[in-house]
Amino acid sequence: MIETFKRYFAITLCTAASLLVGCADDGLDRVGISGHVIYEGAPLEGAEVLFRPQHGPNSSSLTDETGRYQVDNSFGPVSGSCEVRVMKTMVPEGEQFSRNVLPAKFSRQPKIIKLEQGQNSLDLDLDTWDDKS
Numbered sequence: 001m002i003e004t005f006k007r008y009f010a011i012t013l014c015t016a017a018s019l020l021v022g023c024a025d026d027g028l029d030r031v032g033i034s035g036h037v038i039y040e041g042a043p044l045e046g047a048e049v050l051f052r053p054q055h056g057p058n059s060s061s062l063t064d065e066t067g068r069y070q071v072d073n074s075f076g077p078v079s080g081s082c083e084v085r086v087m088k089t090m091v092p093e094g095e096q097f098s099r100n101v102l103p104a105k106f107s108r109q110p111k112i113i114k115l116e117q118g119q120n121s122l123d124l125d126l127d128t129w130d131d132k133s
Helices: 002-022
Strands: 032-039 048-053 059-062 068-071 080-087 111-115 119-121
Touching: 059 068
Parallel strands: 032 119
Antiparallel strands: 032 068, 048 059, 048 080, 080 111
């Protein structure tokens, strides 16, 4: 009985330690970012907004039915220069594999933005993607 208790205690302790390590801060200066994606004058649902910072790991978010996306600062990109790409993949009828249904320029010609510490806001109007403003 005592051996069983020790075994369960050790398993519980290891599980708790694993959970704590998994939730630990990674030490990166991550930021939050949110906004809306518009395409052909309407909110774009189901698109992936990908953030590729100059330094640090990538982050991404899917848009909802209103075109809104949000990346929490615990999983967001790091502050500084960042490429932004947008794509929407679907499996065409009769095919096995998904493909991007948006023009390639949204995933191949990224917008370059500067992310500040804290919460950032970025609305993306894909109809003006080529504008240099």
